[in-house]
Amino acid sequence: MVSVIRDVIIVGAGPIGSYASYLAASQDLNAVMIDSRSIVGFPLKCAGLVNPGVFKLEGIDKIGQDIILNEIKGADVFSPSGSILELRGKKPKAFSIDRALFDRRLFFLALEKGVEPFLGHKVVEIVRSPEGWKVRTIGLSGERIFTGKTIIGCDGTGSVTRRALGIQKPGSILNGISVEGIIKGARDPPRDIVGVFVGEKTAKGLFAWYIPNGNKNRIKLGLSTTTGGDIREKFDNFLNDPRLITFIGSKEDRIAFKPISMTISPIPIGVPNRICAENGVLLGDSAAMAKATSGGGIYPGLLACKDLFDEVSGSGDLSYNTIERFQANWTKGNGRELMRSNLIRSIIDDISDREIDMLIDRLRKKRILSLINEKGDIDRPVELGAAILRENPSLLMLIPRFMPRLIKLIK
Ligand SMILES: Cc1cc2nc3c(=O)[nH]c(=O)nc-3n(C[C@H](O)[C@H](O)[C@H](O)COP(=O)(O)OP(=O)(O)OC[C@H]3O[C@@H](n4cnc5c(N)ncnc54)[C@H](O)[C@@H]3O)c2cc1C
Incomplete structure (x- = not known):
């Protein structure tokens, strides 16, 4: 043949x-x-x-536009101690898709x-x-x-x-879990913003998330982390995270979430x-x-x-x-x-919860927030980070040991 x-x-x-x-x-x-x-x-x-x-x-x-389930206009980023950085754009910043x-x-x-x-x-x-x-x-x-x-x-x-x-x-390889499901007993889960939850206990090295998934009470929850161990256990802990409970508007002190599908997979x-x-x-x-x-x-x-x-x-x-x-x-x-973005990665791997809290507090300043809302692009975080640093050089000194890496970032 x-x-x-x-x-x-x-x-x-x-x-x-x-x-x-x-x-x-x-x-x-x-x-x-x-x-x-x-x-x-x-x-x-x-x-x-x-x-x-x-x-x-x-x-x-x-x-086909029917693949798009939700238009996302912003994010609530929760610091480890629970303070919130509210990011809002005028136009969609992302789509939640099927x-x-x-x-x-x-x-x-x-x-x-x-x-x-x-x-x-x-x-x-x-x-x-x-x-x-x-x-x-x-x-x-x-x-x-x-x-x-x-x-x-x-x-x-x-x-x-x-x-x-x-x-x-x-x-390196991150470990990720993403679960689609239905939420019950929530007042009105957000449909056009995502929730981002940072902190060592929740998802060391990256973050946990809430993403709307089409109609009213369908959502996606998940997390990605650099740590090993049982990622399902981490996910179960996330379901009881007071920050998630507040964000979703749960009527109870825990979240009634019925999973429909779950994926656990590495992210290179x-x-x-x-x-x-x-x-x-x-x-x-x-x-x-x-x-x-x-x-x-x-x-x-x-x-x-x-x-x-x-x-x-x-x-x-x-x-x-x-x-x-x-x-x-x-x-x-x-x-x-x-x-x-590998440069930022080396900072993420090294930053403590206390330092993230400090950073989020500084980013909540009106001038910085409007820059993020205007220029924020989920696929260009380095460009945005460099723009924030250029306009707010005092941030370079916020955590002195990161200064040399941040200077490289703005070059
Ligand atoms: C939990 C989690 C959440 C994520 N969330 C997002 C998100 O919200 N947004 C986003 O942009 N990205 C997200 N990602 C990342 C995203 O899923 C991947 O970047 C994307 O799937 C990459 O597509 P790919 O085609 O390169 O690889 P894959 O989707 O992995 O496809 C690879 C294909 O190759 C095939 N294959 C592998 N080996 C062989 C072989 N030897 N012979 C024949 N076929 C083979 C596989 O069967 C598979 O179909 C997430 C990842 C995870 C794990």
């Missing part, structure tokens, strides 16, 4: 794999997309909060462009050969080998493509210096493109897909030179914010 040599093999049919596949096929490249799962978008591992910019990206602008539906629509977007899907097959081996990459899969219909000139790894945290390309592992952060090798590149979680400040990976991953195929720009050339150009331009452009 003569084996077809594809222009590109995409490993993973998560949102990033589907979007990369769609963009590849839009450039008339012959693409196959392989995923070990048989059902796209299941099991879910996300809280589904995304930047509105997602729905302006080419192709995604047509997948993530499973989002993944499926992106998958069909790719299919409509002519991408060949191959589900229910796990990639078990990737090797170079004179004809290109040989990708061996095992799955529902036995063993298969695909050959492709270029390989794009969109295969998430445990990426097999990353190993084959010899690319570094992510800087700390993008490596290089995300490509000869005729191969990583996108999305496989390249740890989630933001080190929030764990959100969808928008940065999609932007990276767009940046890669902007380099192809009608030439059909996805060779080493194009990929190298992408690496160089992405590092200076959309990748820069991600790489610099």
